[in-house]
Amino acid sequence: MVIYGVALLSICMLAGVILGELLGAAIGIEANVGGVGIAMVILVLLVDYLKRNKKLDIKSEEGMGFWGAMYIPIVIAMAANQNVVAALDGGPVALLAGVVTVFVSWALVPLLSNIGKDTSSFSEEEIGGTENVRNIK
């Protein structure tokens, strides 16, 4: 049933948020530490388990799929909710701090994406590595 999927989702979220609050309290800060992230990990593990044991029917999956699909509309509503006026009122310090950070972080994405990448994989050796090929060109 559709509600099973929605309920499963809700239970995962509540469990994650509670664990995040506990984690925050344990290290002495007043913030939820990764609650949503923990909930996502729980959900991924649970769905993986249920699928392997064929316990997840299509209707339950639809219940979860619906909320996943509602994600973009919700993000658009969230955008309409932002305190854009305050952001622009912050003046040059806030503007510059925000903009420069975003650009510096963007520049770091390609560097960090390569960490721990399996560079010596057989298929890449075979074709001589894609990067070297590009350099020669």
Added chain:
Amino acid sequence: MFEILSDTFSDNGLIVSFALVGITIYFSYILSDKLTRGRVHGSAIAIIIGLLLAYIGGVNTGGDQGLADVGIFTGIGLMGGGMLRDFAIVATAFGANLDEIKKAGLPGLVSLLTGVIVSFVVGVFIAFAFGYTDAVSLTTIGAGTATYIVGPVTGTAIGASSEVIALSIAAGLIKSILTMIGTPFIAKYIGLNNPRSAIVYGGLMGTTSGVAGGLAATDPKLVPYGAMTATFFTGLGCLIIPSVLFLITRTIVG
């Protein structure tokens, strides 16, 4: 007549917001098709329209919740609020691949730590360039540059003035909004097209709303990976900025 209309809208806030967002997305996709020939994703245009509406709402009401402060659109606050946003983010994990997450564990962790520290340092330098020299103000502005939640949490903890806290929130909001708008445009230049780079992206940028909105407008398949690491960013920031990074800043500026 007008009263009946406005009463109906106020009484059914959430339903009004479903209709409003649906219509916005419909026109955004038409604009995307006709004006940019699909080059700018419909969701990106819808997010920009959302931000414009938030600006109009904020200017007209003086409130801090954008369009949601306008009486008949309060439902937008519920639909786009933290509860449903987090619920929908968790739901996107339903389509995530367990192996991809396992493989990106290390780069995810490194990017989280790098992201918090880099954002903080950039914020501190810019605050310093604008004449802030005390450790408390510098740390608070640096914290706000991490995310607009870390800013006030840090500022309150170390006793910053309310003016500096407001500034730190503004810096975080700018970061979040620019990430929402800019991600789809920058994606192809930074290789943001696979789960691994999305996980790194979430860890580096850290703003959950920014990453969530930005990735949604880039490629919805990447959302769960980026959102997963981004949700740890604020917690990590609240942990290390008022403690370790504050002490380091205080030692340096004296």
